[in-house]
């Protein structure tokens with residue numbers, strides 16, 4: 001299978017799993033819903049906002065299903081088509097979300113006179129997506145690049161992972177870390193050269209949920225044990241249920257098990273990522289709020305001379321992209337090979353492009369220091 005086909009197949013799988021979960025919750029499961037009908041193009045063009053809105057379980061454990069099945073039927077890809085040339089839709093998307101590498105000079109011009117602050121998602125941004133979440137290592141070259149970046153600009157890692165876990169992958173003490181989708185924030189363990197603001201910051205947005213998350217994690221492990229390939233990950237303030245290695249015919253069963261646990265916990269909600277179901281507290285805190293919190297901690301609250309850049313690949317990163325768009329400061333970069341609904345301004349295709357972009361930023365900073 002080519003790399004492109006793997007990604008198309010991931011998009012197709014996401015749609016199918018979304019259908020499975022939503023239908024499992026609404027008890028109107030049909031064969032037609034299981035297999036989305038043909039649509040044009042060979043890539044994922046469904047509105048992710050719409051899809052995930054329809055996926056969300058409400059506080060009563062029920063599901064909002066209004067119109068979701070129709071929108072998925074209308075926009076789901078039918079067949080995996082691998083073509084080296086761009087379709088009209090892809091070209092138009094690229095036009096609206098150009099490559100951050102191609103637009104590098106314009107980006108630098110827009111940041112002139114402002115302090116660049118870097119926010120980096122982990123999975124799919126700094127490390128490639130792999131089957132085993134415990135083996136999502138970043139390359140040494142990427143680590144070196146991020147290390148250099150942090151010498152040039154204040155830098156934070158913002159991840160859905162538990163903070164300790166993402167730290168064990170990145171292993172750079174000079175960074176800020178926001179784990180559990182931003183619900184667990186800690187400043188640099190080692191003195192960063194940016195003395196402005198509060199470096200010793202430690203903030204946990206959902207401490208009271210710890211016992212509940214732990215309980216739910218244990219129940220999910222128990223309930224999904226019989227489903228080959230299912231993996232439950234404890235991310236401290238949230239839980240991930242992975243289905244990347246689950247046979248598609250078992251997705252319905254997995255979704256039903258997840259639902260049977262969640263319906264007892266009205267204070268938790270479900271969202272979806274890349275072949276993963278995410279369970280987290282219903283509190284109003286996300287990666288966007290974490291970004292604002294970090295900017296404030298860094299001493300940039302109400303500053304006009306700050307230029308935050310957020311790079312991420314997932315739905316959860318959209319909260320941060322949107323904050324930047326609303327503030328009219330800096331911008332978001334979506335890591336994706338495929339057109340997606342996004343509030344990001346630019347795109348990069350994969351982690352190696354992210355690394356090239358970060359290297360360019362470092363080179364630019366060094367050049368400007370040399371005068």
Ligand SMILES: O=P(O)(O)OC[C@H]1O[C@H](O[C@H]2O[C@H](CO)[C@@H](O)[C@H](O)[C@H]2O)[C@H](O)[C@@H](O)[C@@H]1O
Nearest residue numbers: 122123129130131133136159160240244274276
């Ligand atoms: O916010 P992020 O740093 O992007 O974390 C989001 C989730 O990433 C991880 O799962 C994803 O990457 C895995 C490794 O490549 C892959 O196997 C999985 O299918 C992806 O969904 C992580 O394991 C989750 O806990 C994070 O929530």
